[in-house]
Amino acid sequence: MVSLPHRMRKLQTRLLAIRLGSGAYILPKDINRIHMRFAPRIEGGHMGPRKFWHHELVRLKYHNPAVSMTTDRTARAEDPAVLSVHFTSPSPTQSSEDTASSSTTADSTTAAAQPTERVSTIDMKHRTNAEILEELVRMTKAQAVEATEAEREELRSLEEQRVKGAKDSAKSLEVRARVAREKQLLEQARGELAADAV
Structure with missing residues (x-):
């Protein structure tokens, strides 16, 4: 599920896009x-x-x-x-x-x-x-229509949040991939131990 702050950023970006x-x-x-x-x-x-x-x-x-x-x-x-x-x-x-x-x-x-x-x-x-x-x-x-200083500041803030969100998302994907790989290796090791026991 998409987080509330992410949805709010998306909505603010769309509203600014209509105005500017x-x-x-x-x-x-x-x-x-x-x-x-x-x-x-x-x-x-x-x-x-x-x-x-x-x-x-x-x-x-x-x-x-x-x-x-x-x-x-x-x-x-x-x-x-x-x-x-x-x-x-x-x-x-x-x-x-x-x-x-x-x-x-x-x-x-x-x-x-x-x-x-x-x-x-x-x-x-x-x-x-x-x-x-x-x-x-x-x-x-x-x-x-020229952007006001407040709108320019809001655009900068939204862009910073977008970049930070992209970095966080990439890190999260790395962590999930590592956890999945470790789980796969663990399952493989368990399978080998079970085969050796027989």
């Missing part, structure tokens, strides 16, 4: 929606979009909870893979709560554009997730 990994960007206020459409399988150039959805989109959503981020994974392998960024100029009377929407909406189609809205698209097919992110950052002028 690739895709940790703050989007400008004039973006109200991001929509992705790609095939459910990676054939036909859909691997990059799938990786972007799985890794970078999670961090974008974490840092931009008010931006609706939807996906449509019903495209065929030969269809284009498209990321649509919806820009809008919110009216002065519109509150941020009015513009926020859920990313788990059942409607997977692109919403009807408001009169002040424009939509820019990125062709994701045959592109890596890093290239898609780079294009999105260039298009939206998103700001990267």
Whole structure:
């Protein structure tokens, strides 16, 4: 059974990876929606979009909870893979709560554009997730999230604990192998004594 401290370290590492990994960007206020459409399988150039959805989109959503981020994974392998960024100029009377929407909406189609809205698209097919992110950052002028001193210290501490844990694990394996070898030699000696007694 995995120890509680080991599980806590793993959880802390995952949480830090969401806050600080690739895709940790703050989007400008004039973006109200991001929509992705790609095939459910990676054939036909859909691997990059799938990786972007799985890794970078999670961090974008974490840092931009008010931006609706939807996906449509019903495209065929030969269809284009498209990321649509919806820009809008919110009216002065519109509150941020009015513009926020859920990313788990059942409607997977692109919403009807408001009169002040424009939509820019990125062709994701045959592109890596890093290239898609780079294009999105260039298009939206998103700001990267920098790690705080406390987060950097936590990363250092977790790395030290990981290295120490790896060393301890290697030592434990050595001890277990030695004990197993000694047990095997003891059994072999007992077998030889029993054979000599007969």
